[in-house]
Amino acid sequence: MTETTVDLSSCDREQVHLIGAIQPHGALLILEEPSLKIVQASTNCARFLGTPCEELVGQHLDLLLGADPTATISKQLLSKKLNNGFTHLISIPLLGQQDGLVHITGNRVDGFLLLEFERSGTINLSPAYEYSANLQDMIQQLYASPYLLTFLTEVVKQIRVLTDFERVMIYRFAKDGSGEVIAEAKEADLEAYLGLHYPASDVPQPARRLFALSPLRHLPDVDYVPVSLFPEQSPLPEGRPVDLSYSFLRSVSVLHTTYLHNMGTKATLVMPLMKHGHLWGLVSCQHHSQPKYLKYEQRFPLELLSKIISLRIGDLESLDQYSYSSQLKQVNSQLTNEMGHAKNCHEALFMGKTNVLNGIDASGSALMENGKITLLGVTPSEQQINLLIKWLSLQETTILATNCLPHDFPAAEDFSDVASGLLAIRLSRSNLTWVLWFRPELISETHWAGDPNKPVIIDADGQESRLQPRTSFALWKETVRGQSQPWLDCEIEHASKLRQSLLDILFERTDQLLQLNTELEFSNQALNSFVYASFHDLKEPLRGIHNYVELLKLENHESLSEQALKRIETILYLTDRMHHFLEALLQYSHIGNIDEELKPCSINAVVEEITDMLIKSNPYANLTVDIQADMPVVSCNQTGVKVIFQNLMTNALKYNRATEKIITIGCNISNNVPVFFVQDNGIGIPPEFHKYIFQPFKRLHGHKDFGRGSGIGLAITQKAIGRQGGRIWVESEQDQGTRFCFTLTPEPEADQV
Amino acid sequence: MEKLPPLLIVEDSDEDFEVMCWALQKIGFTHPILRAERAETALLRLFPKLPPADSPEPLPCLVLMDLNMPGMNGLEFLEEVSQRQPKLAIPIVVMSTSTNPLDISACYGFGAAGYIIKPFKLEEYLETIRALTLYWFNTVKLPEKNYDEQ
Missing domain, CATH: 3.30.450.20 (PAS domain)
Structure with missing residues (x-):
């Protein structure tokens, strides 16, 4: 070639x-x-x-x-x-x-x-013991760095001291074969390559194989004239040249020297860094000012060093990952702990001392819980997250990790800069609870370390030369558009574990709630029986007293004085009142326990039935009940509705001194929900008392004024209306009659007066 | 004239028993009245050890029973009777102040022939007793023998 x-x-x-x-x-x-x-x-x-x-x-x-x-x-x-x-x-x-x-x-x-x-070198080498002492010092210094990156930074520094190369870099290969300069030591005036990424094609497959084979490759003069072999004809029968794979002197690829030319490199020395038998990266030394030849004796310790570095890289990488994953474990247990006290995921993951972004290498996080979104860090907008969660919910998975979201979900193109990487866990399918972590696009994260305005090298054909780091970097950018750093196994495990612990807690809560509910139901039943038993026990002796006094009155009235008879009447009146009071109390305690199903109920039918009863039991009251003919049929609990109208209508009649008592019952359907009313021409209620009238046992009048009352009728009414989801209010002035208005169905909040 | 079969009243309260007797007398009830103060005693009356023919006491034709009693209460009594073999042919009517729907359905469940809530007022009470006797003694026909006598 x-x-x-x-x-x-x-x-x-x-x-x-x-x-x-x-x-x-x-x-x-x-x-x-x-x-x-x-x-x-x-x-x-x-x-x-x-x-x-x-x-x-x-x-x-x-x-x-x-x-x-x-x-x-x-x-x-x-x-x-x-x-x-x-x-x-x-x-x-x-x-x-x-x-x-x-x-x-x-x-x-x-x-x-x-x-x-x-x-052999002609330079005067230090005595062997001194040399090995230096090396030992150096190795000790290197071993002091507990993290991979600081270690490698130390490595390039030391190698530069040892070899005097103008630039020493460490180049790491990613899974896809692309590379990145992760450590660099150089002459101050040289352009920095640290942070640069290269596409996989920059170190072609054959070159990578050769790097792995030889512990050290040295090109003392990029502009060398290759030395051919004599005779030209290979001694191999098929004419193929003898394999120089292991040769230290082997000539290098023209492509390689062109590349080095373009970088302004005059001499190189490259050592492979191996991890578990695979090429992990390279130590690359470059000289820019002139050719540089490192003699055998000087190279020998470097070979040793590269092997030591290789071993250490394996250790440190596991150590880095170990400390990262133990950090995640700690965050995990802290978040789980928070969840133990918190009301919901929002409180546990976002409001506590530790939040969902702690420890993990992600730039933003979002929580969707019961339709509400919480954001932390750098994230897409709420609207974009809504779209994302719709898409996520279509994926049959409880955990998803991708480092190329725009590829998987094209709509994510719009926010690829902040979320090319997504790690997501689903907590609940039914109410759409998701926790998300975001990672930015690799390109947005990576910075061009050198001078971006450096003139582009044009080759003989007038084309921009491809063989230089700047164009390599641009090429690499194209290959990783829409990608983030991939999620590590320990990060995915972290998310999965967090999901499990959160679910465990949520399940436990549901369990507790169910148990509490059962207990509550049981205690409700017990209370119910207790209420009945107490009323029975209270009523029994009361009935006894009442019966005996009545007997006394019936059998012995002739022998009793007028005063005694009057006292007997008082006893009868008092026991009767107490009896009524007990009945009302029982009814009040029952209103909450009515377990009837909601059924369509004709309000007109209910009101007519109560009117009948009211007229029959008060034949001399001169009562007129005016009922609106077409009140709506409402889905409600019939027993409750009867209690409501019975109480309101009884009150309308009781607190009324008019000679012709009129009760008007109707319904206003111009609002969202029907508003019923019971109106009378009675004594009215002064506005200052309106706030008291629905309190149990609150009476505004003496017993003698308006007959016996337990003072609990309106409380029962309000409770019964509350059970229907409605509300009651009063419109009244002293001596102007009273109008009670109420609804029997829940109203939209905005409509409430 | 043939002797009328007695009415058995199971009632622990003397006052209640007195008022009931007063009411029965007031409405002109003529059957003999037996009283058991406890449910256990009533059981012996209804399930005598000797054959009924040799028993000194005639079997009642109807039982009126309170629910709330010391020892075996009315519900337990009804349950016990419902489990005995042979079946008792004599109707048992419960009289109680309890309005608890659970009590009411339980009584009927154990075979009570009726459940009367004792009215509070004497006048109403009298009317209830009148209606009760009218039904059981003038409307329906009560059994003349218990099952095992047949």
Whole structure:
């Protein structure tokens, strides 16, 4: 593949490991085993090893190394497998070369032995013990960070100190293969890449596989001239180049170098970060001012370090998640506790010390309970939530978690900025109780860390170059539009547990209510029996007294003085009054217990029946009852209605001194509900007494004035009307007659006078 | 003239019993009157140990009974009678001041032949007793024998 054929779609196809070329900072030999005959050599052997490749090919290795080193290597070849990456075999001075050593590493692949040669560092290295002490210090410092992000921030800082690269970044892969720069240490004047996201295509699949294979990839000079192999023809029978997957010197993809060019990078060093055998992320070091070559001795501790970091990442990630999930657990138990005391979910989840947004990584929350919406944090509008809940209710689920709501529910497009992520639990299907958590769109959350006004690089064809971080970021934005951070398992579990505890409490309450109801019903029954029994027990002796006094009056009136007879009359009057009083009290206590079903009831029929009775029992009263002919039929409790009219009509007659007593009964249907009235031409009630008349046992007159009365008639009437859902009021002036108005059905609130 | 079968009154209150006797006398009731102060005594009267023919006391033809009594009350009495075999042919009429609908339906449920709420006024009481005797002694025919005598 040459530079002229660069094509983005080829990213995933370019087989980087099969490029038959290497970088110039080392030499490569391919040998047969066990003869150790050289079959292919890099074309820089003359400069690097002192012997041209043409002379080396076809020769035995000891021609280059001498007999002893070759014997040492042969011995190692017998015991080592060398099939899992390059392994150090020996470091020796080369024949005929005075200064320095070469490190020789070996790898077996495709049935051949690959040997890589790299020159030892000429820089003066610190003694080994000092070096390892430094490393130990560094590792200790790293281990002091308890959180993943602070740990990684420390890592990039330390690696920068160790290597002197101008930029050190940590790049983390998401599940979808896209990546994000999550830690960065750099020269002050360099553009920051921290927080940048890249689409999955930026690190193509083959590159990711190779990263996972080699503990360290180093590109000392982005502008290197690749060194080819001699002869060009591969020693493999099918002509395929020997697999350089593990090769440290392997040449890199043209796409990769173009990308680095565009970033202004001159040298790179990349180490994979592995977690449970998978590529988790990368440590990426970049040098911008000039090429930078890190020698074997300097790279070696880095490889070690990357392995230590990898291990630590696994630990810290579980630790982070553990502390997050224990935080959620704590919130969960606090909310459950609140619910134990609260009247409803609104009070428990939104009004308490702990609320539904505490602990969880969500920016807003909403509760729909009995048709009412409560909002907290950043949320869609009430109207939008109403739509959302309608949609949710169609989903056959009690818990829903999505990080791409606009995709699942297109109407959510309107509020994707605040709610691309939704976590929802259903508490009740019947009265639509839902608790919702929202997460904003990832793009709205993520900030472009660099300078957004940086000039766009235009390539030779006049097209905006795709191969640079800025355009990568834009591309990534397209792929994640309408998406939020995905919900973690522990968050979904949190919601599900909260739902369970809330439901448990609600169920328990329903149970308690049912039990309370049963107890109440039972105590009502007991009270009812008690009331009857007491009345019976009170009435029995009263009847005895009354009967005896009557007997006395009947049998002995001749022998009794006039005064004695008068006293007997008084006793009879008093016992009679007490009897009436007891009857009224019994009736009052019963009104609340009338359990009749509501039935259509002709008010005219009821009123006529009572009129009949009233006229019969007061034959000399000179009474006229004027009844409106077409009063409506009302759905009501008939016994209650009889009690109401009987009391009102009896009062209308009783408190009346007119020679011709007139009771007018009618109904006004011009309002929402019919308003009935019972009007008389009696003594009237002064306005200042209106507030007392419905109180039980309140009498406005002495017993002698208007006959015996228990003072409870209007209280009974009001109670009976209340049972129907209606209300009663009075319109009256002294000496102007009285008009009682009442309804027998509940009125809409706005209509009440 | 054949001796008239007695009326059994089950009533613990002396005053009530006195007023009832007064009323019966007032309206000219001529049957002999038996009184049981307790329901348990009434049971012995209605279910004698000896065959009725050998019993010194004749069986009553009608029972008037109060509900509220010490010991076995009226309801329990009715329940007991309803469970006895053979069945009692003699009607039992309850007289009480209780207006509790539960009491009333329970009495009929256990086979009471009637339920009378004792009126408060003597005059009304007299009228009720008159109507009662008119019905049971002049309108309907009462059994002459209990079932097990047949």
